[in-house]
Structures are given as structure tokens and as C-alpha cells.
Amino acid sequence: MSVQVLSLLPLSVPVLLLCAVCRDGMGFSVVEETLQEKCVNMDTLQNLDGNGFYQDGDVIIGALINIHNLAAIPDLSFTTKAKLAPCLNFEENSVQWAQAIRFAVEEINRSPSLLPGVQLGYHVMDSCSRYPHSLTAAMSMISGGNETCGITRPAKVLIGDSSSTQSILLSRTLRPLQIAVISYLASCPCLSDRQKYPNFFRTVPSDAYQARTMAQMAKRFGWTWVGAVVADNDYGRGAVQVFEEEIKGTGICLAFYHTLYREQLAKDVARAAATVQASSARVILVFSWYMDVEVFLLELIRRNVTDRLFLASEIWSTSTYLLANPQLYTIAKGTLGVALRSAPIPGFDAHLRQLHPSRYPDDEFLRTLWENTFGCSFMKSSSKAIQKALPPCSGRESLEGVHSEFTDTSQLTVTYNIYLAVYAAAHALHTLLECTPRNNSDTKIKPKCSSPDNITPAQLLQHIGQVHFTTQLGEEFYFQDGSIPPVYNLVNWQRASDGSLQYVSIGRVDGNQLIINESAISWPGDSGKIPVSVCTSECLPGTRKAIKKGLPVCCFDCLPCTEGEISNSTGSIKCYRCPQEFWSNSFRNECVPRETEFLSFRETMGITLVSVAISGAIITATVAVIFLYHKSTPVVKANNSELSFLLLLSLKLCFLCSLVFVGQPSLWSCRIQQAAFGISFVLCISCILVKTIVVLFAFHSTRPGSSALIRWFGPSQQRGSVLVFTSVQVVICAIWLSVSPPSPHRNFGIQGSKVILECTVGSVVGFACVLGYIGFLAAVCFLLAFFARKLPDNFNEAKLITFSMLIFCAVWIAFVPAYVSSPGKYSIAVEIFAILASSFGLLLCIFIPKCYIILLKPENNTKRFLMGKA
Structure with a gap:
């Protein structure tokens, strides 16, 4: 235990007291016995009991x-005995607390x-906001002091x-001494751990x-990018x-986090102000002592950074010192703060007004306040510098009519907490001393308590x-895990009619309930609108959030939804795919x-293909009429007129069958x-194949022994x-x-925004057999025509068939990849084009030369x- 305690103490702590506890191990009673047996000067340090x-x-x-x-900065040269540094920066409002x-x-x-029957006493000392002074003063009080030993x-x-x-x-x-500590302003959540701090209240x-309240306010007003400037302490x-724990999973991020250490305040303030100036965060969380906050705000003013909203902690949200500073009127307007509950203390204002140093001559704090006021x-003041500069006090001065931080009792927050702490200790003593209940009905029993001489701090x-x-x-008062139940006021710094600042509830x-009257809030700036504090503005409908790698979740890119997906709300984290029958509009919302x-009859492509098909059918009919009219001529007879007319009929059917492919697909x-x-x-x-065979047989029949071929x-x-x-x-x-016929189909996967109405082939094998059989006959016809290429030039039937079949095969070979790669209605157009192209190839190559001879030659x-070269 001695190692643990001594490691936490400065050199100025009364070591003899601790040693007495360590040697005996029996707690505080040993200290008391030691003090009774012999008066010991526990500490010879200055700047302590006099304050x-x-x-x-x-x-x-x-x-x-x-x-x-x-x-003051202590002497760390270690050439002389360590002394407690004197305290600086006197605060009037703290005298009110005392x-x-x-x-x-x-x-x-x-x-x-x-x-009843018990007189309480008090021993008030200055902690100087520094732990060496605080610990030394605490040890001095629990040991009985150092300059008034035995008194x-x-x-x-x-x-x-x-x-x-x-x-x-x-x-x-x-x-280890089991002495209770009741704080009136220490609010660190860590102090609620009863295992580590069982003696703390x-x-x-x-x-x-x-902090939870501030996180709730940030969420309520849409502030997702919040900075923090806090005191460099617990x-x-x-x-x-x-x-940070409260904002997890809420979409709120901490933009930056800076600490202010009082010993290097100027350096820390400059660093924090520079970060605030460069950051896009417009809401700043500030947990620090009000005088440190003043330095920070003044530095922001110097940098012309006046468009920020500050979330003030209870330690400065109601500071009259800051509110009275005209330099802060612009930058601090609109500040939102969490304030400790204020409550009146009956009779306290009169007590303050009636104070006079003559009534409490040993109160150094009151004398200093008097001198400053x-x-x-x-003449007996310890402040020698003030004695030289100021005239002596007459003794007729009075605080009646004086308006200052000390006499202001309109908002008692910390003061009321101290008042409650004293009463908590008194009620605990009342129970411990088994005092007569105040509501005892027996008038013969006088209120009294047992003797307080034997009570111990542990009890x-x-x-x-x-x-x-x-x-x-x-109101009921009790401790819950060493603290009181949470009750706060929410305040807003607003301009008064005279231009000054005041805080308004x-x-x-x-508890956990946050109640805000938003209409009563005055926001920073002249727009009167809620400030926007975000790293990235919320993504509009039609876009989604995409987190930037290495940055907080509040910083993101807004990526447009892909085709077929939408987001119809602001700040959407994902896009949602439309139902199958629907598609996203151009805004993706x-x-x-x-x-x-x-492929419709009304569109340009459909009209063009239909026109070409009809034209092909008309040309074919015209050729048929010409052949019919000149059927007795050698050219028509030589080409087997019956097969020629049948071929023209089939070509006409080929042209006309392409019309069936145009229009909205149906089952039939x-x-x-x-x-x-x-x-x-x-x-x-x-027909072409038979014509080719006839040509071959006709010319081979002229050879000896081959006449039977043509007859057969x-x-x-x-x-x-x-x-x-x-x-x-x-x-x-x-x-x-009969097995797997083609059928109409709504194709959703080719062009996302459109439903393609098309005919499925049904059985791919069936479709392949149809095309394969056509290709097989065409290949055989092409080979036979190729073998007949040596026939007389004047009779060029075989040569014309060869060219026509060459065109036919080339068209349909090119058709396969074009058909497969063409989307939607364009695949139908490709098939129609192949039908028309091959039909025109056959018509032009086989019949146009003959029409040329019939009509022009x-x-x-x-x-x-025709037989000239035979």
C-alpha cells in the first residue's frame, strides 16, 4: 500500500502521516493516536495553510x-529543497463556492x-487547480494541519x-484511509467505477x-462532422x-480532436484554432475550463473564424465571465450548451451581502475579494504587492448594491452542488450518530445525537x-453509483436587446429524455438556419454512398446508380434494382x-425491309411474266421453263416470307x-439443284453412250x-x-430499359437442322455448278448458278455471327436481310442475264x- 500511495504524491505531501499508516496497518485511528501522543509538524511548506x-x-x-x-512555474533545478509554487489567477466565483x-x-x-447537539466545523483550502496543491491540502486537512498543530x-x-x-x-x-471524497464538479465517467473509486461521490x-446529450443533439440536427477541443485531462x-462511443453506428464522425494543456495553452490554442480554420466541420464540441475557452475563442476571432457553432460543456455554458466579454459577442452567438441544473438557496444572497472581512478575519479569500472589489x-493582507499599490480599506465598504460574479445568485449551479454535498455529509452523520428522528412524536424526548468523538471516516x-x-x-437526493441522476438544462447564447450576450433555456x-424547443434557438450568423456540418453532403436520390478508403464513414463519394437501379431517398447507402417489368428513369430515382x-411496320427499319421485300416479290413476278410471255424462245426453253417458273415461285415466297418476321410476335x-x-x-x-443436274446431263448426253441420262x-x-x-x-x-416450337418471348436482358418482344427458336437443334439442310443443298448445288464451269460460254447457266450459290453461301455464312451478336429486334432485321440478300442474289444472277437477252438482245x-461453241 505504501508504494501505491507514495507513487501518486508530490514531494510536498506529508509523508510522516503515510508512514504511520503503513507501519501499523490499522488505518486512520493510528494516525489519531499518533497525533494525540505527540504533536508533529507534518509539513513545513509555505503557500498552504495561509490560503x-x-x-x-x-x-x-x-x-x-x-x-x-x-x-507559478516550479523550480525544477533541484538545487534547493522543493517548495510548493504560489497560486495565481484569482477567481471571484470560486469564493462564492467557498x-x-x-x-x-x-x-x-x-x-x-x-x-441536534452536534456542531459542524469546516476547513476550506485552495486547490489551485493543481494536484500538488490539492493533495497537500487534503493531507493537511485530514491530519489536522501543519501550522496550528494541536488546535x-x-x-x-x-x-x-x-x-x-x-x-x-x-x-x-x-x-486506503477510507475517507470519503464528495466532488461538486468532477464529472469524468471513469469515476463511476465503484471498484476503483469506492470512496468517491x-x-x-x-x-x-x-456527452450522450451532445451526441443526441448532433443526430437530431444532422451534424455528421463534428470537431472536438477539450481539456488535456480526464x-x-x-x-x-x-x-465517440455514443456516435458509433449513427453516421456521425469526429472530424478532429485537440487538447488544451494549461501550461502550454498558447501553443495548444494556436494548433487547435488552425485545425478548426482548415476543417469543414462547422460544429465544435468544447469541454474545457471557461478561461481556457476564452483564449481559444479569441484566437479564432484573430483568425477571422466566426462561423462555427460551439457545443458547450457545463463548465462554461453558463459562464457570466465569457458572456460579459464584448469581444466574444459575434463568435459565441448561437452556442448550444449543457448546463448543470440551477436551484435557489434561500438566504444565501443575504449571507453574501452581509459578509465583511472583520467578521471572518482569518478568511484570506474574502480579504482578497474585498481588495479586488x-x-x-x-494592512495584514498577505498580498504585499497590493498593499503598496492600493490605499487601506476603511472598513465601511459593503457588498450591498455590488453586482459581480461573487454576488450574482441568479443561477446557482456549482454553488448549489457544494451546498448539496455539505448536506449529504450532514445527513450521513445524522444517521451514523443515531440522532433522534425529527418526526418523533414523544415531546419528552429531546433531539440529540450520540457523541461524535468516536466515529471514524470509514463509518x-x-x-x-x-x-x-x-x-x-x-426533491429527493440520493447517490446512484456515486453520482446523482442526470438532470441538465439546455441553454442557447442569444443576443439581448442591448447587443450583449445572454443564455436562454x-x-x-x-434521464435519457432530450426535450428541445427548436423554435426558441438562435443560430449563428444572420440566416437563422440550422448550420450544416458534414464532411460530404448527403447523396441525392439517384446516387449512393461510396466510402472513401482511409477516411471516416462520414466522408464518401456519391456514385450514380447503375441502369436498372434506383435510390429514392437522400443519403441512401445502396441502390435497389427495379422489378423485372420496370426500369430506372434517367435520374435513377x-x-x-x-x-x-x-421490329414494327411503323418504324424506318421495318418500313425499309418491307419495301425491299415487296419490291423483290414484284421484280420476281415481273420476271415470271417476261418468261411466260417469251416461253417459246430458245433462252426460256433451254433453261427448263417448268423449273424456272417453279424457281420464280419459290423466290417470290422467299421475299414474302420475310414479311412474317415484321410486326409484334404472336404464337402463330x-x-x-x-x-x-x-x-x-x-x-x-x-429447283436450282435440279436445274444444275439437268444442265450437266444435257451436255454430257452429247457424248457416245450418254443419251440415256437425259431420258432417265x-x-x-x-x-x-x-x-x-x-x-x-x-x-x-x-x-x-410439334416437339419444341418457336414462341413469343419477352426478353429483359438485352436492352435494360426495353422489353424486347421476340420469337424464341424453341429447339435449337430443330433450328440448326433447318439451316443445316438448306446449307447442305446449297453446298451440293454449288459443287455441281462448279463442275459445270467448262461448258460453252454462250450458254452460261452453270456459271450463273455458280455465282448465285456463291452469293447465297456467303450471305448465310455471314448471317450466323451477325445474328448471334445482334441485340433485340436487330437480330430479326439481320435474318430478314439475309433472306432478302440471298433471294436477290439468286434472282439477279440466274434470271437478269436471261431477261437482258430476251428484252435487249x-x-x-x-x-x-446458244449452241455456237458446243
């Missing part, structure tokens, strides 16, 4: 008040029902300190609730830690944890019905178009051959249509000319 005041009593309540907020101790004790001593009593309980860090050190140091809520760091000095510590009483305002926090698409159109296409082309190729393959055999070849295709189509339309 405080003492009132004797049966039980002493010690109190640590930070009357000063800074200590007077709350005196007022509460005097009020309790006058009470007939609370601690003052040791304190049984300590009220203080204001700082969380100092309260942590006090609690850990005094825990406080009359202020934990900062966990305050108070500030603990608040940021709770704030009235510009005079007391008092146990009863403080169980204290439960009703305040003068009718705009809501409250009761709404699903609209898909547009139906097919899908089945007819493929069957008509397959049968028409087989009929056409069959006569007209009936030719017609039969065409019928057989065509029948095979008819059978293939019949099987295809009739002199060549003779048998002699």
Missing part, C-alpha cells in the same frame, strides 16, 4: 476549492432537526475537488450523460471517449453511500415501366415465319426430285413445331447462238 479558513466543530468537513486556477460551505454549515448548526481537528470527509484528474488522485490516495452527473478526454488593501463513508433525503426544494435533459420494342407468327422461311428456301435451292432424268423425275428435297424440310419443320435469243 484557506477554518471553523472548529465536533466534526470537521474539509473542502477543496480552486480559488486560483494556475500555479462561502456555500460556510453558509451550509452555519445553517445546519442552527437546525433543530438535523444533527485544528482532522477532517472526517472531504468535499472536492473540481477537477476530475485531481479527484481521481484524491480518491486513490485516500482510499459527487453531486454532479457523470459526463457520460452530457474531464476532456473522458468526454470525447463517451461521445473595492480597490483597497488590508462515515459507509453511511454517505446510503444517504437518502429530501431537499428544501422537495431552450430545453432540458431528464424512380422505376418506370419498360418500353416494349419489336413465330411458328409460321421459321417454317415458311425453311420450306421456301429449300424449294428454291431444290426427264420432267417427271425433276418434279419428283424437287418434291422429295422439299419434303425432307417439311418433315424437319413438322417435327420441330433478241438477236442472241436463238438456238444457234
